[in-house]
Amino acid sequence: MSLFDNVFVLIDTRSFSSVWYWIALAVMWSTVSHYTMGVPHDLITRARRRGGMAAEDAEVMTHVQVRRRLTAMRSAGHWITGFVATALTVLLVLGFGYGVELAQAVFLLLAPLSLTGVLAMRTALRIEAGDERGEALWRRLGRLRLATQVTGMVSIFITAMWGMWSILTMSVLGG
Template identity: 35%
Template sequence: MPQFDGFISFLDSRSFGTIWYWLAVIGMWSSSGRKIIGVPVEVLLRARHALSRDETDGPAMVALLNWLSLTLPRWRLGHREAVVILAATGFLMTSLAGLGFGYDLEMAQALTLLLLPFVILFWMRVRLARRLMPLLQDEHAERQLPAVAAEVVRCMNWHRRLVTLLSILAVAITALWGVLWSLMHPNGM
């Protein structure tokens, strides 16, 4: 079928051997670690330092909670939207993985190794947002600001550590698979 030959030849182009792929991997992971669900890491670090100095109702905590009140509504997913996003990403990732690892297409393998950790990261962010939304609603209810702020900082720090671990694993696995692919296919074939 001639209409699919162009698509298949695009997927079969070299990726692990080009500098552009590795720049994309490094660039995407370095930019993903700068914000946690839309909140800059600097705001979180200031809040964490204020928490360690027992300044739980200072401007750093208020700034963090203000950022969260602005960014958390963007991460609100209803059940229908979550199912649609899960189905679409599941289909796309399964298709890419099948083409890449089942039919031995290098570009599909590279895209799978690049995008799969970001799908995991997306769902980690949705989970964090769902965990933080009740805390911010408690802020206006019976809980005090210091207790809410401390719990928010704790949750976001754990998320930041998990994102760092995920990025290290993703880059290491991608690099190992890229080296293995290059050794098994020295001329790109």
């Protein structure tokens, strides 16, 4: 095998059999779980344990993120929702209707990610309405993080099952 062939074996264009896809999936969910509404989990943990300046920083950062998200949604929310819905529908039809593996893989990345976006937006609305501070804010962010982690675990499980089925089917059918 030449160097050129080795490079293309390493960077496989088939999604579910590519190590890069699985690395991207793991990094994506790790990052999404670590940054709850844009606030690092270690900052929230420090704020909860120590209070003081860490709590102040976490509260300010959370409220800034809440305002950023809600401002974007209030100004372009319909467009964002329409674009995301259209993109997911196109990926769903191409992937599962026409059997395009790349579309399946991208759909399995983005669909659960959009669900966590909806959960974060709902949380932002609740934080804004209650103007939460301190322990109530940490509890709300903790629930969002838990929901995000559960969504990630279910997503990874479903993606792994679908990916294995896809690879096994491809090897049996000789594709």
